[in-house]
Each structure stands twice: as structure tokens, then as C-alpha cells.
Amino acid sequence: MRVKELKLVVTFHTTADAMAMEKACKQAQAPGRLIPVPRAISAGCGLAWCAPLDCEEQLRSLMAQVGLEEENIHTCMV
Amino acid sequence: MIYLDNAATTLHKPPQVIQAVAEAMASMGNAGRGAHGSSLSAARTIYEARCQAAALFGCARPDHVVFTANATESLNIAIGGLFAPGDHIISTDLEHNSVLRPLYRLERSGVAVSFMPADRLGRVDYDDLDRLLRPETKAVVCTHASNLTGNMLDLARIGRFTREHGLLLVADASQTAGAAPIDMAAMNIDVLCFTGHKGMMGPQGTGGLCVREGVEIRPWAVGGSGVQSYSQTQPEEYPTRLEAGTHNGHGLAGLSAAMAFLTETGVETIHAREMALMRRFYDGVRTIDGVTVYGDFDAPDRAAIVSLNIRDYDSGDVSDALAEEYGIATRPGAHCAPRMHRALGTEEQGAVRFSFSWYNTETEADAAVRAVAALAAETA
Numbered sequence: 001m002r003v004k005e006l007k008l009v010v011t012f013h014t015t016a017d018a019m020a021m022e023k024a025c026k027q028a029q030a031p032g033r034l035i036p037v038p039r040a041i042s043a044g045c046g047l048a049w050c051a052p053l054d055c056e057e058q059l060r061s062l063m064a065q066v067g068l069e070e071e072n073i074h075t076c077m078v
Numbered sequence: 079m080i081y082l083d084n085a086a087t088t089l090h091k092p093p094q095v096i097q098a099v100a101e102a103m104a105s106m107g108n109a110g111r112g113a114h115g116s117s118l119s120a121a122r123t124i125y126e127a128r129c130q131a132a133a134l135f136g137c138a139r140p141d142h143v144v145f146t147a148n149a150t151e152s153l154n155i156a157i158g159g160l161f162a163p164g165d166h167i168i169s170t171d172l173e174h175n176s177v178l179r180p181l182y183r184l185e186r187s188g189v190a191v192s193f194m195p196a197d198r199l200g201r202v203d204y205d206d207l208d209r210l211l212r213p214e215t216k217a218v219v220c221t222h223a224s225n226l227t228g229n230m231l232d233l234a235r236i237g238r239f240t241r242e243h244g245l246l247l248v249a250d251a252s253q254t255a256g257a258a259p260i261d262m263a264a265m266n267i268d269v270l271c272f273t274g275h276k277g278m279m280g281p282q283g284t285g286g287l288c289v290r291e292g293v294e295i296r297p298w299a300v301g302g303s304g305v306q307s308y309s310q311t312q313p314e315e316y317p318t319r320l321e322a323g324t325h326n327g328h329g330l331a332g333l334s335a336a337m338a339f340l341t342e343t344g345v346e347t348i349h350a351r352e353m354a355l356m357r358r359f360y361d362g363v364r365t366i367d368g369v370t371v372y373g374d375f376d377a378p379d380r381a382a383i384v385s386l387n388i389r390d391y392d393s394g395d396v397s398d399a400l401a402e403e404y405g406i407a408t409r410p411g412a413h414c415a416p417r418m419h420r421a422l423g424t425e426e427q428g429a430v431r432f433s434f435s436w437y438n439t440e441t442e443a444d445a446a447v448r449a450v451a452a453l454a455a456e457t458a
Contacts, residue, residue, distance in 0.1 A: 016125060
């Protein structure tokens with residue numbers, strides 16, 4: 001397995017919200033990518049946005065701008 | 079064959095729709111069921127389709143675009159998920175069975191339904207809205223255009239009434255989505271139900287409903303959602319609230335391509351073209367001896383449908399003769415619109431419906447006029 005590092009992980013209520021996040025980040029050239037929700041966060045399934053730790057403010061601002069509500073914003077080893 | 083049964087389904091689709099479906103079938107995984115490339119490709123396509131539908135219909139939020147198999151499913155979800163015993167709903171005689179049967183089913187569970195009657199031209203009197211209003215009225219559920227006469231209802235006017243009285247407006251856009259401009263916000267539509275395979279020129283098996291923010295429709299089917307897997311109930315958030323199980327991703331890829339075509343071409347351009355073809359045909363047949371045309375052709379707007387009968391002949395016989403002798407595809411019979419046929423007095427005879435789309439031509443409309451004239455002369 002890959003070596004894990006501490007990352008920012010944004011989870012969403014729906015897949016549609018996760019896809020909206022990807023679209024917004026691509027348009028704004030914000031960093032990150034969609035990953036399966038890590039088990040440390042939820043034992044369920046679904047998509048999460050994974051980005052470097054120092055992007056939190058940028059991502060929060062972007063999400064507010066496009067009206068996107070996260071389920072939660074975590075920091076965890078990914 | 080000259081295909082004039084576009085109110086049933088459009089036969090001719092933009093080539094990019096067919097290509098998109100084929101490409102999706104060769105590449106698409108299951109949306110929201112993983113984070114690998116194939117799954118994400120499907121999820122991106124479906125999300126893009128939500129954004130396109132929201133833009134096309136004036137729905138404020140793409141995540142409030144719910145995909146279904148067709149307008150019937152959408153209408154069942156909306157009508158079945160919004161009301162409770164004791165409520166009262168206003169509808170119209172113009173409705174298709176996809177509205178009527180869910181309403182009749184509600185009636186059996188204690189919901190009252192009143193219908194705005196239609197006259198012999200298939201028109202409603204909008205003053206009936208006030209006459210039918212009760213303290214327990216919760217909504218107007220109605221079509222945008224009759225699938226039999228093509229008569230269009232003034233949704234903006236009905237939307238002003240529903241907004242003024244705190245009611246919901248649930249609209250069936252089966253005959254108009256993609257073929258006539260629709261703006262949920264401007265028309266005050268709370269739930270817009272559409273199908274993908276008619277005026278939108280997408281694949282069969284695609285459709286949906288656009289829901290205004292704050293309108294809570296009870297989930298109908300529950301099951302796999304790709305999220306919140308350990309919850310025993312369906313997630314409450316739209317669109318997952320009303321979407322259980324695998325999407326028709328391949329079909330939605332085609333619908334997405336169709337919506338791109340509609341946007342590029344312009345719905346108003348398409349509507350004007352279809353109206354011109356319909357009007358050309360109507361002007362050709364309306365004065366033929368023995369031909370009776372149904373509907374209101376003086377209204378400011380309508381759908382591209384002309385239904386008629388020749389003398390008292392069985393509409394099935396006429397439609398069959400058109401197909402066999404002239405290679406023209408039409409739809410006879412009752413068109414799943416029993417109340418409309420009763421209002422027109424065509425319950426026994428049915429009617430022969432000619433319906434036009436973007437891909438029809440003036441030559442085809444003229445050929446259909448000549449065929450009707452020839453059949454009318456034969457039977458005289």
C-alpha cells in the first residue's frame with residue numbers, strides 16, 4: 001500500500017454534491033481529487049474530495065461561493 | 079416512412095445522441111459506486127446532465143433534478159409523494175393517464191380531486207380555478223399541453239394562481255419538454271415532470287423531475303444509493319432522496335447529448351420550426367370535405383399536434399390506411415386521454431393524431447395533407 005499522509009477530506013451527503021465539488025474545483029483550478037470515503041471517517045461508501053491540508057480556506061470559500069454544503073471536513077491519513 | 083408520431087416518441091434523434099449512448103456503453107461504470115475512472119466517468123456525465131436539465135427548465139439547483147425512467151414514473155413519484163388523505167387537488171380534462179391514474183389512486187385513499195372541464199375545442203376556463211378552490215386544496219396538477227389536441231395550458235397564469243393561494247403546481251411537460259420554452263422560476267412551477275424521449279430527442283428510458291427547493295416529496299423507492307450505506311432509511315437529500323438503484327447512465331449520456339443539441343439549436347427555434355410544420359399541415363387539412371380537426375388553433379401557443387377524423391370512420395382504419403397505403407405513421411385511438419376524448423365527443427371514434435418534430439419537413443407535411451385528402455375523397 002502507498003505511504004499515507006495527512007490530508008484534507010471533504011465528505012458530502014450525496015454523490016451529486018461530490019460531483020458538483022469536482023466541477024467547481026476544476027473550474028477554479030483548485031487542487032484535489034475524488035476518492036472513496038476513507039474508513040477512518042465512515043464505514044459507509046461514497047465519494048470524498050481529498051486535497052492538501054493547506055487548501056482548507058480556499059475550498060471553504062469556493063464551496064460557499066457555489067452554494068455547496070459539505071457533510072463534514074476532516075483531516076485524516078490518506 | 080413519413081414519421082408523424084412524435085408525440086409518442088421522436089424516432090429521429092440527433093446523431094450525437096446515438097453516438098453518446100454507444101460510447102457510454104463501451105466505457106461507463108456505475109455512477110457513485112466507486113472512485114475509479116469508469117465510475118467517475120458515469121458520475122460526471124450524470125451530474126452534467128443534471129446541470130443541463132436545470133438550465134434548460136429554469137430549475138435553481140442541479141441537485142434537485144431527479145432522474146427517472148420516464149414522465150409516468152416522475153408523475154407517480156410527485157403525485158404519490160406530496161399529498162395526504164383530506165387534501166384536495168385541482169386538475170384538468172386535458173390530462174393523460176400518467177396524471178389521471180395516480181390521481182384516481184389518491185382518490186381511493188381519501189384525497190379529493192376536481193377537474194377543470196374542457197369544452198368542445200379542448201379549452202379550459204381559467205376562472206374554474208377560483209370556482210374549484212377549497213380550503214383544503216393543496217395543488218394544481220396539470221399538463222403543459224394536451225397529447226391529443228396539442229392545446230397548451232397557460233402555466234404562467236396557473237402558476238400565479240397557485241402562488242397567490244399557497245398551492246403547489248405540479249406540471250406534466252411530456253409534450254413540451256425540449257419542444258417549447260419552459261421556465262420553472264418564471265412560471266412558478268414547483269415540480270416539473272419530463273420525459274427524455276419525445277421533444278428532448280433523447281433515448282427512451284430517460285426522464286425526470288425538477289423540484290423547487292423546499293418542496294419535500296416522500297421517497298417512493300428505497301435501496302442502493304452509494305452513500306450513507308449503514309442508514310436504514312433512504313438519504314433525505316435530493317437527488318438521492320428520490321433515486322434508488324443504478325441510474326440509466328447509458329441513456330442519460332444520450333440525454334445529455336440531446337440537451338446539448340437543444341441548447342445549441344435553441345428551444346425557441348425548434349418550437350418555431352415545429353409550429354410551422356404543424357400549421358402547414360393544419361391549413362392543408364382543415365378545409366377538406368369530411369375532415370374534422372380537434373383543438374384550439376387560435377390560441378397564442380400550442381404543441382405541434384393535429385388530431386382529426388375523416389367522416390365517421392374508425393380512427394384505427396384511417397391510421398392503418400395511412401401507414402399501409404401512404405407510409406405515414408400516425409397514432410389512432412384514445413391516446414391514454416379518456417377525459418379529453420369525452421370532452422371532444424370522440425370517445426367511440428377515437429382520433430388520428432399527426433405530431434411533428436424538428437426532423438420533419440414541409441414535403442412530409444404536404445404528403446400527409448394529400449394522403450388525408452385522398453382518403454377523404456375515397457370515403458365520400
